[in-house]
Amino acid sequence: MIKLVYLTKAKIKIYRDDCEVTNEIYEKGLRFKHLKVKPGIDESVHIIKFEKPIEKETLKGFKNVFELNEYTILVTAKSCSACKLMSLVNLLILSAEPDSNNSITYTVLAKSNQLNEAIEKFKESGLRVEIISKERPKNTDLSQKQIRAVLTAYKMGYFCKDRKATLTEVANSLNVKPSSLEDVLRKGLEKILTSYFLDQGLIDEDDVEIYWC
Structure with missing residues (x-):
């Protein structure tokens, strides 16, 4: 007898408006190719690749910023409500990408019961959450x-x-x-x-x- 573990891959969109990094980006009207986030309880790490070489003026307003190359920066900032909660639930985060300054989409792997429990915690916290897609095992x-x-x-x-x-x-x-x-x-x-x-x-x-x- 072999017991298999079934994992579900899902895309979850969470609405929030308290991300310091994305608010700064959209407020300045900056255009980027991609923005990845590693959620943390207190701080989250953001890697931003812009469409054009970074100007020094662009870096003003960001705290704890590191220039990786002429197009890409790494920013550490206080975790928004979504990233803080995401770091506390039992999900394996494959990626986290902001859709705008008020929403972020996470791609996760989890057992179906863990995914259901996480969704309930998001709702209980008052955050609006949507399951964009869910792949069957x-x-x-x-x-x-x-x-x-x-x-x-x-x-x-x-x-x-x-x-x-x-x-x-x-x-x-x-x-x-x-x-x-x-x-x-x-x-x-x-x-x-x-x-x-x-x-x-x-x-x-x-x-x-x-x-x-």
């Missing part, structure tokens, strides 16, 4: 054979209350043995249920077990 994806079997059985009414088609009839339509179809259906349905229960937070990844026969 790849290990719950159905194979083409499983998709074809489950879909055919569904369309033929195998899952209906009055069962409009028998297992043998579905198997005949797929040119496979009933015993083989039964095994494929069982594994396919297990993945569908696992994915659904994980998404709904009804089970934890630690509850998911994969048996190799």
